[in-house]
Amino acid sequence: MYRAIDRILIDRDSIADRVEQLGDMLVADLAPIADAGQLMVVPVMTGSLFFTADLLRQLPLAFRIQPVTMSSYPGKSTTSQGIKEMSPLPDEIEGKTILVIDDILDSGRTLDHLRTEMLEAGAADVRSCVLLRKDVPRAAKVQCHYVGFDIPDAFVVGYGLDYDGLYRNVPDIAVLNEAKL
Ligand code: IMP
Ligand code: MG
Numbered sequence: 001m002y003r004a005i006d007r008i009l010i011d012r013d014s015i016a017d018r019v020e021q022l023g024d025m026l027v028a029d030l031a032p033i034a035d036a037g038q039l040m041v042v043p044v045m046t047g048s049l050f051f052t053a054d055l056l057r058q059l060p061l062a063f064r065i066q067p068v069t070m071s072s073y074p075g076k077s078t079t080s081q082g083i084k085e086m087s088p089l090p091d092e093i094e095g096k097t098i099l100v101i102d103d104i105l106d107s108g109r110t111l112d113h114l115r116t117e118m119l120e121a122g123a124a125d126v127r128s129c130v131l132l133r134k135d136v137p138r139a140a141k142v143q144c145h146y147v148g149f150d151i152p153d154a155f156v157v158g159y160g161l162d163y164d165g166l167y168r169n170v171p172d173i174a175v176l177n178e179a180k181l
Pocket of ligand 1: 102103105108154162
């Protein structure tokens with residue numbers, strides 16, 4: 001059915017376990033901020049769709065969810081083409097602690113860009129949580145507070161991540177075989 005999928009890198013049970021652990025960490029760190037009414041969660045669409053849905057259901061805290069849409073791998077590209085911002089920043093950022101949620105940290109441009117813009121818009125603090133971080137030197141340089149899994153430098157799909165808009169619905173994280181596309 002999924003011709004170009006070679007092998008599963010992280011299966012759905014491992015994802016679920018790790019999401020639960022991340023949830024515990026986030027609750028421990030962010031509860032006082034949420035109690036003070038200062039927490040805003042900004043998921044980066046569309047890749048973080050499932051991660052966001054699963055993770056945020058682990059957080060019994062008060063916060064608003066304000067997604068932004070960004071893209072750096074348009075269409076059939078498997079290397080970053082630079083950020084394309086497709087929606088404006090959320091309103092009412094001023095004074096808030098922002099938790100940015102993204103699927104994967106690769107070049108780090110997406111997170112760097114959002115962090116800079118949100119601090120300029122008056123955010124008190126910007127923290128980030130990614131499900132995956134690629135093992136590339138450039139990703140290691142970007143500050144990221146919560147990381148689900150460190151993975152090798154391969155193009156992956158599933159659990160929200162796509163190739164040309166496809167495979168987001170695969171329940172596991174899988175490695176794409178570009179030769180079979
Ligand atoms: P960065 O700005 O280079 O860190 O790229 C992050 C964005 O690129 C992520 O939010 C993903 O949408 C996309 N991306 C990076 N690597 C992959 C991959 O292996 N598969 C699918 N999307 C990816
Ligand atoms: Mg993305």
